[in-house]
Amino acid sequence: MATHENCREANNKKTQIKELLQSKPPSDLNSLLTINLSTLKTHYESQVPESKTLNLAVNLRSQSQSWTIWACPRCSLTFTQPQFLSHHVLEAHLRPNKELFSLLPKKAERRIVDEFLSDSSQPEAIRSAVQKLKTFDVLTETQLNILYKIDKPLKIREMVAFVEDLVSECSSSSSCSDKSEESEDERILVDGSKLVLNVKNAEALFSWLYDDEEEETGFCEWDDLKREKRNRGDEIIEKIEKELEILETICIKKHSLLRYKNAVVILEKVFLDLVARTGQNQEAVMRKIRGDLAERSGNDNDVLRHVAANVHKEVASMKASKMRNLVKVAMKEDTSTVEAFKMLNWDSDFEVAKCDAKLIRKSIELKLLEVKLEHAAALDHLAVVEPLVKSYLRRRKLNLMMLLKNEIKSEGVNRSKSWKAFQRAQLVCT
Numbered sequence: 441m442a443t444h445e446n447c448r449e450a451n452n453k454k455t456q457i458k459e460l461l462q463s464k465p466p467s468d469l470n471s472l473l474t475i476n477l478s479t480l481k482t483h484y485e486s487q488v489p490e491s492k493t494l495n496l497a498v499n500l501r502s503q504s505q506s507w508t509i510w511a512c513p514r515c516s517l518t519f520t521q522p523q524f525l526s527h528h529v530l531e532a533h534l535r536p537n538k539e540l541f542s543l544l545p546k547k548a549e550r551r552i553v554d555e556f557l558s559d560s561s562q563p564e565a566i567r568s569a570v571q572k573l574k575t576f577d578v579l580t581e582t583q584l585n586i587l588y589k590i591d592k593p594l595k596i597r598e599m600v601a602f603v604e605d606l607v608s609e610c611s612s613s614s615s616c617s618d619k620s621e622e623s624e625d626e627r628i629l630v631d632g633s634k635l636v637l638n639v640k641n642a643e644a645l646f647s648w649l650y651d652d653e654e655e656e657t658g659f660c661e662w663d664d665l666k667r668e669k670r671n672r673g674d675e676i677i678e679k680i681e682k683e684l685e686i687l688e689t690i691c692i693k694k695h696s697l698l699r700y701k702n703a704v705v706i707l708e709k710v711f712l713d714l715v716a717r718t719g720q721n722q723e724a725v726m727r728k729i730r731g732d733l734a735e736r737s738g739n740d741n742d743v744l745r746h747v748a749a750n751v752h753k754e755v756a757s758m759k760a761s762k763m764r765n766l767v768k769v770a771m772k773e774d775t776s777t778v779e780a781f782k783m784l785n786w787d788s789d790f791e792v793a794k795c796d797a798k799l800i801r802k803s804i805e806l807k808l809l810e811v812k813l814e815h816a817a818a819l820d821h822l823a824v825v826e827p828l829v830k831s832y833l834r835r836r837k838l839n840l841m842m843l844l845k846n847e848i849k850s851e852g853v854n855r856s857k858s859w860k861a862f863q864r865a866q867l868v869c870t
């Protein structure tokens with residue numbers, strides 16, 4: 441019964457306040473929308489956490505023109521810009537091997553991609569795949585170079601499959617990109633020593649004040665929110681850590697592929713020079729090179745030996761294939777070694793391009809995690825200031841105004857005089 445009474449009383453009060461707000465001319469409404477910071481601070485003086493957060497929030501808004509601050513989930517350091525936070529997390533908590541970052545693929549220039557697309561000598565299937573890739577803007581220089589280099593019909597099918605894989609990888613990682621946050625006009629602004637409510641009219645003010653009245657809860661919600669955000673941010677940092685490890689592994693693989701590719705280029709040059717200088721047949725020259733390498737030690741020679749062995753294998757398999765196809769090669773100079781070098785060059789470029797595709801995907805995923813981290817670390821202090829201001833208006837300012845209005849009514853003064861008294865009363869309240 442008592443609850444019923446309370447409820448009716450509260451509704452009555454709300455109706456009176458609504459009438460009061462609606463009856464006020466716009467110029468009077470403005471004074472209600474402006475709150476002296478010192479009065480607000482005094483109102484919350486006895487509530488220490490509220491008072492501290494209010495001060496912090498107002499200082500933040502005055503200094504950085506924003507209610508939002510980004511707090512590191514690991515060490516609680518705060519930043520006024522999200523990119524400073526990302527930089528800090530990377531530098532202070534993750535410390536990746538930056539040398540490896542130099543191996544991240546460079547994007548192919550748009551101009552060169554367009555040139556490629558307009559080149560009618562390129563197979564149509566590949567051009568249409570590149571057209572799709574262009575929309576994601578992720579084709580790398582290596583990949584484009586390989587596409588340019590295609591001169592073996594056999595490789596085209598493999599290449600199309602590769603480019604199509606790349607398209608699906610890029611589209612799957614781009615489709616989950618975060619939507620940017622909706623930017624809403626700030627509801628409360630700081631103007632020197634005053635807070636100004638950014639509310640258009642009496643209707644809007646009333647619904648801002650009372651629409652979510654039931655949701656009014658204690659100040660501990662802000663602490664809960666901060667804790668929840670910190671945990672979420674920490675989980676995201678862990679994910680970033682794992683993704684960086686994978687990125688590092690791919691970079692290491694790319695590094696060794698580049699080393700191998702470099703050895704192919706060096707050995708091919710040595711081989712061609714020797715052939716030109718000695719006039720010996722290609723197989724004899726290659727045998728001599730392998731013999732020399734076998735006597736040397738050191739890591740670089742290991743890679744060169746590995747390349748020489750692969751050239752040997754490639755030549756053997758080419759010969760076996762020619763024999764199977766009954767192609768007579770004995771009479772003229774056997775060019776299998778030159779072809780084997782070409783093949784090795786092609787294969788190593790191809791492997792590097794596949795690595796680049798994986799690196800692009802990982803970079804996109806890392807970028808998305810960075811956006812998620814910035815979102816989780818953002819503490820919008822308006823979320824704590826708004827309920828404090830609302831509560832102050834509902835419980836103090838509007839109450840006082842209602843009291844004064846009722847007093848003026850009971851004194852029976854006329855309407856215009858009552859508004860003057862009312863304005864004076866408001867000055868007292870603010």
Ligand SMILES: [Zn+2]
Pocket residue numbers: 512513514515516517528529532533
């Ligand atoms: Zn930190």
